[in-house]
Amino acid sequence: MEILKNIKKNTIIIILVTILVMYFVLKKDFLLIIKNLQNLDIKYLLIALVCFFIYIILHSYAIYKTVNKKEKFSLKESIKHTMIVQFFNGITPFSTGGQPMEIYMLSKHGISISRASNYILQNFVFYQIALVILGIIAILLNYKFHMFEQNAVLRQIVLLGFIINTLVAAVLLFISLSKKTIFKVIKYILKILYKINLIKDIDQENEKWIRRMNEFHECADELKKKKSLFFLGIVLNFIGLIAWYSIPLFLAYSLGDFISLNLMKSLTASAYVMVAGSFIPIPGASGGIEYAFTKFFSNFLEKNKVATILILWRFITYYLGMILGAILFNFDKEKTN
Numbered sequence: 001m002e003i004l005k006n007i008k009k010n011t012i013i014i015i016l017v018t019i020l021v022m023y024f025v026l027k028k029d030f031l032l033i034i035k036n037l038q039n040l041d042i043k044y045l046l047i048a049l050v051c052f053f054i055y056i057i058l059h060s061y062a063i064y065k066t067v068n069k070k071e072k073f074s075l076k077e078s079i080k081h082t083m084i085v086q087f088f089n090g091i092t093p094f095s096t097g098g099q100p101m102e103i104y105m106l107s108k109h110g111i112s113i114s115r116a117s118n119y120i121l122q123n124f125v126f127y128q129i130a131l132v133i134l135g136i137i138a139i140l141l142n143y144k145f146h147m148f149e150q151n152a153v154l155r156q157i158v159l160l161g162f163i164i165n166t167l168v169a170a171v172l173l174f175i176s177l178s179k180k181t182i183f184k185v186i187k188y189i190l191k192i193l194y195k196i197n198l199i200k201d202i203d204q205e206n207e208k209w210i211r212r213m214n215e216f217h218e219c220a221d222e223l224k225k226k227k228s229l230f231f232l233g234i235v236l237n238f239i240g241l242i243a244w245y246s247i248p249l250f251l252a253y254s255l256g257d258f259i260s261l262n263l264m265k266s267l268t269a270s271a272y273v274m275v276a277g278s279f280i281p282i283p284g285a286s287g288g289i290e291y292a293f294t295k296f297f298s299n300f301l302e303k304n305k306v307a308t309i310l311i312l313w314r315f316i317t318y319y320l321g322m323i324l325g326a327i328l329f330n331f332d333k334e335k336t337n
Contacts, residue, residue, distance in 0.1 A: 014090075014091065014286055017282060017286040017287050018286060020287070021286065021287055021290045022311075025290065025294075025307045025310060025311065026307065028303070029303060029304035029307060032304040033304055033307050033308050033311070036255055036304065036305065036308040037308060037311075039255075039256070040254045040255065041253065041254045041255075041256060042254075043254075044250045044251070044253040044254035045250075045251070045254045045312070047250045047253075048247045048250040048251050048254070048312070048313075048316055049316060049320075051243040051244065051246050051247050051250065052243075052244070052247060052316050052317060052320065052321075054239075054240065054243040055240040055241070055243045055244040056079065056082050056083065056086075056240075056321075057079060058236045058237070058239055058240035058243070059082055059123075059127070059236070059237060059240050060075065060078040060079040060081070060082040061075065061078070061236055062123055062126055062232070062233045062236040062237060063078050063081070063082070063119065063120075063123050064078040065229060065232060065233070066119045066122050066123055066229065066233065067106070067111070067119050072109045072110050072111060073106070073109050073111070077109070080328055081102055081105050081106075083321065083324050083325045083328050084101065084102075084105065084325045084328050084329045085098035085099075085101060085102050085325065086098075086321030086322060086324070086325040087321070087322045087324075087325025087326045087328075087329055088101045088325070088329075090318060090321065090322040090325070091322070093282060099120050099124070102116075102120050103116040103117050103120055106119065106120075114215060117215060118215060118218060118222070121215075122222070122223060122233065123233060125169075125223070125233075126230075126233030126234050126236070126237045127237045128165065128168055128169045129169055129234050129237075130234050130237035130238040130240075130241055131165055131169075131237075131241065131274070132162075132165055132166050132169045133234075133238060134238065134241055134242070134245070134267070134271050135162050135165060135166075135271055135275055137267075137268075137271070138267065138268040138271035138272060138275075139162070141264060141267075141268045142268055142272075145264075147265060147268060147269070147299060147300075148269075148272075148296060148299050149299060154272075154276065154292065154295055154296070157276045157292070158272050158275055158276050161275035161276050161277075161278050162275050164278070165275060165278060182213060183210065183213065186206070186209045186210075186213065187206060190202055190205050190206055190209070193205075242267065244270070244317065245266060245267045245270035245271060245274075246263065246266055246267070246270075247266075247270075247313055247316060247317060248261065248266050248269070248270060248297060248309055248313055249261050249262070249263055249265075249266035251308075251309045251312050251313055252266075252301065252305070252309060254312075255305055255308060255309070257301065257305060260300045260301045260302075260305075261297075261300050261301065265300055269296040269297055269299075269300070272292070272296050273289060273292045273293050273296055276288065276289070276292040277289035277292060290310060290314065293306075293310050293313065293314075294306055294307070294310060297309065297310075
């Protein structure tokens with residue numbers, strides 16, 4: 001697989017960017033940060049870890065309920081898949097490696113590629129809608145309480161990220177509701193691309209896109225028939241993201257700071273950070289997501305505490321998932337061989 005060929009190259013990029021980011025994070029308050037890490041309240045650190053695994057389990061359960069083939073695919077397998085996907089999302093730009101790998105893993109359980117693609121697409125819809133809803137809530141909360149200082153660069157990044165995520169969700173809904181219209185749009189776009197020599201065989205491309213759209217409509221039709229699954233998938237992802245966005249709060253508590261940050265601030269700032277990092281074209285959004293985290297959470301916490309929380313947060317939400325995913329992937333590969 002092409003993804004496997006790029007693992008080493010992307011891993012090197014991640015390591016180099018991480019070293020660079022850690023240098024800038026640690027250079028000013030190194031001794032204070034080390035002191036903070038030495039005096040952590042472990043019980044709150046463990047709660048932060050639990051929040052991460054709540055996200056993983058709820059997301060896995062949504063996929064498990066979507067597949068709904070207990071004889072082929074158990075909840076345990078779904079959790080293992082989700083962890084492996086964390087690894088492949090982490091080492092690819094824009095987290096593009098996870099979904100193809102998940103489809104591949106589902107196919108190993110006797111589920112056809114087309115059905116596996118359908119299931120993963122359904123769960124992407126669940127996640128995207130939950131992400132946008134939380135983004136809207138964060139924007140409304142910030143509009144009402146003015147939590148963040150005005151920063152033109154960050155404001156534009158967040159706005160662009162929110163628009164992109166909203167457009168993705170809107171396009172998915174539009175495609176699912178208007179089959180004839182989307183076919184006409186595709187044909188029109190392909191004609192333009194053909195005229196400017198960006199595609200060579202317009203008939204082949206048209207056939208390929210029609211097949212993809214038919215697969216998507218099959219997915220949409222299933223969701224229309226399974227309204228309870230549709231709402232369950234969104235709710236599970238919504239609660240999972242709340243658990244994920246709560247992690248900085250418990251990390252602040254682990255430093256003994258119970259005043260500077262509350263649940264509303266943690267959810268709002270985390271939503272902004274995730275939106276800002278969603279279109280940074282480096283594996284794991286490395287560099288950009290740390291910058292966004294520092295800028296948003298510095299509105300509530302001292303700089304040395306923000307740096308300490310950033311190190312812990314990045315390990316829990318990114319590196320831990322990658323490490324566990326890599327171990328499970330290699331174990332699964334050896335078992336298959």
